[in-house]
Amino acid sequence: xxxxxxxxxxxxxxxxxxxxxxxxxxxxxxxxxxxxxxxxxxxxxxxxxxxxxxxxxxxxxxxxxxxxxxxxxxxxxxxxxxxxxxxxxxxxxxxxxxxxxxxxxxxxxxxxxxxxxxxxxxxxxxxxxxxxxxxxxxxxxxxxxxxxxxxxxxxxxxxxxxxxxxxxxxxxxxxxxxxxxxxxxxxxxxxxxxxxxxxxxxxxxxxxxxxxxxxxxxxxxxxxxxxxxxxxxxxxxxxxxxxxxxxxxxxxxxxxxxxxxxxxxxxxxxxxxxxxxxxxxxxxxxxxxxxxxxxxxxxxx
Amino acid sequence: xxxxxxxxxxxxxxxxxxxxxxxxxxxxxxxxxxxxxxxxxxxxxxxxxxxxxxxxxxxxxxxxxxxxxxxxxxxxxxxxxxxxxxxxxxxxxxxxxxxxxxxxxxxxxxxxxxxxxxxxxxxxxxxxxxxxxxxxxxxxxxxxxxxxxxxxxxxxxxxxxxxxxxxxxxxxxxxxxxxxxxxxxxxxxxxxxxxxxxxxxxxxxxxxxxxxxx
Numbered sequence: 001x002x003x004x005x006x007x008x009x010x011x012x013x014x015x016x017x018x019x020x021x022x023x024x025x026x027x028x029x030x031x032x033x034x035x036x037x038x039x040x041x042x043x044x045x046x047x048x049x050x051x052x053x054x055x056x057x058x059x060x061x062x063x064x065x066x067x068x069x070x071x072x073x074x075x076x077x078x079x080x081x082x083x084x085x086x087x088x089x090x091x092x093x094x095x096x097x098x099x100x101x102x103x104x105x106x107x108x109x110x111x112x113x114x115x116x117x118x119x120x121x122x123x124x125x126x127x128x129x130x131x132x133x134x135x136x137x138x139x140x141x142x143x144x145x146x147x148x149x150x151x152x153x154x155x156x157x158x159x160x161x162x163x164x165x166x167x168x169x170x171x172x173x174x175x176x177x178x179x180x181x182x183x184x185x186x187x188x189x190x191x192x193x194x195x196x197x198x199x200x201x202x203x204x205x206x207x208x209x210x211x212x213x214x215x216x217x218x219x220x221x222x223x224x225x226x227x228x229x230x231x232x233x234x235x236x237x238x239x240x241x242x243x244x245x246x247x248x249x250x251x252x253x254x255x256x257x258x259x260x261x262x263x264x265x266x267x268x269x270x271x272x273x274x275x276x277x278x279x280x281x282x283x284x285x286x287x288x289x290x291x292x293x294x295x296x297x298x299x300x301x
Numbered sequence: 302x303x304x305x306x307x308x309x310x311x312x313x314x315x316x317x318x319x320x321x322x323x324x325x326x327x328x329x330x331x332x333x334x335x336x337x338x339x340x341x342x343x344x345x346x347x348x349x350x351x352x353x354x355x356x357x358x359x360x361x362x363x364x365x366x367x368x369x370x371x372x373x374x375x376x377x378x379x380x381x382x383x384x385x386x387x388x389x390x391x392x393x394x395x396x397x398x399x400x401x402x403x404x405x406x407x408x409x410x411x412x413x414x415x416x417x418x419x420x421x422x423x424x425x426x427x428x429x430x431x432x433x434x435x436x437x438x439x440x441x442x443x444x445x446x447x448x449x450x451x452x453x454x455x456x457x458x459x460x461x462x463x464x465x466x467x468x469x470x471x472x473x474x475x476x477x478x479x480x481x482x483x484x485x486x487x488x489x490x491x492x493x494x495x496x497x498x499x500x501x502x503x504x505x506x507x508x509x510x511x512x513x514x515x
Contacts, residue, residue, distance in 0.1 A: 057398040064397035069405040071423040
């Protein structure tokens with residue numbers, strides 16, 4: 001077993017101080033401003049325990065909402081929102097009747113589970129849409145909403161191609177995953193990644209995560225899970241439409257839409273210039289038509 | 302516990318290992334065989350003795366067992382836990398963030414059986430055994446595959462998580478109303494995994510109305 005070098009310095013069960021750079025012990029990554037950090041969520045390891053959801057709500061002090069059975073497999077959370085920054089989706093692809101799978105492909109239970117989260121896009125459309133500067137890029141290359149500056153205009157909500165940001169009904173402001181900005185500042189691994197018992201959610205330095213994820217895909221292919229691929233790493237599905245890459249990226253084994261992810265997400269800002277020009281062209285056309293009609297009328301008189 | 306390594310999981314046995322031939326220490330044996338559970342939708346296909354003759358039974362008015370193949374209780378019934386709740390749910394059903402993950406009691410019902418009985422997802426259903434009856438919500442799923450037993454007969458299995466009660470935020474009827482008090486001969490562990498039941502769409506008439514919905 002790999003014991004992180006500093007782990008033996010803290011043998012006690014109860015500590016009265018915070019361990020400096022604790023993330024080194026819990027995930028082997030030292031958190032330093034100026035570097036890029038993110039999540040690699042490997043859905044082949046997710047067991048659907050929802051520990052990430054609980055850890056997130058506990059750390060961020062978020063209330064429970066939507067108390068009720070949804071009837072959609074074991075998913076009673078529904079979707080990401082202002083009070084739900086991690087959401088584990090459950091997709092049953094067992095088949096129906098006689099079509100039920102009788103054998104399982106390696107590393108697949110035919111019950112897909114994926115812990116969804118804000119993608120912290122490299123070119124974040126929510127950040128581009130924010131008129132107040134409330135949404136900013138942190139020193140850890142993550143995207144965070146500053147609650148004291150947000151005025152609740154909601155432009156970021158439709159700008160997000162993944163449907164992540166939501167306005168809270170409690171304070172009217174936009175809320176989303178902060179990639180535990182406060183924890184990163186204190187040298188702590190984000191709560192969800194630390195709580196994940198199977199390391200389905202891995203936190204780390206982005207380039208290291210891309211390397212690790214690439215190797216994991218190769219490993220899965222060798223083991224027979226040939227449908228494994230990355231979503232959101234550079235030059236993969238999910239990193240389309242000028243998003244460049246997603247700091248929170250995924251390893252999937254079925255089409256993105258099966259996991260409720262867009263096949264080819266795009267930035268809203270790339271549609272701004274064409275729609276503005278379309279508007280201008282329409283105005284020009286109408287002006288010409290009106291001028292033509294008026295001059296015709298004058299001729300008849 | 303120090304004496305047993307992690308590769309020796311049978312912690313109640315001195316050497317931590319299981320044995321196919323166990324001449325001593327067990328109340329049954331020495332060789333394993335197949336017995337049907339004390340309540341079963343079929344007769345033992347392997348062997349003329351239906352169920353374990355040394356299983357602990359407590360014969361009393363509220364603890365009857367249905368005979369094998371009883372047509373009043375045609376479905377197999379099992380109970381289990383969910384990762385979202387701990388124990389009988391006492392610590393987790395009263396904590397909002399864990400209660401919302403599995404907020405209500407439910408029974409998982411195979412799609413084929415649901416179609417046969419006209420049960421839709423999230424309908425109220427009544428599950429009954431010889432010990433009692435409860436109402437709960439239906440979660441219709443393809444994950445519960447019908448069994449083809451006893452010369453082509455189809456037997457459906459109904460599964461019910463066991464964590465619920467009527468205190469806290471996540472509530473629901475109690476699966477133990479349905480289970481029987483019968484014990485494994487060696488450990489006295491109760492049988493909560495293999496029973497027989499009946500199922501219908503609808504609710505129970507009740508004097509005290511736990512959710513105030515009726």
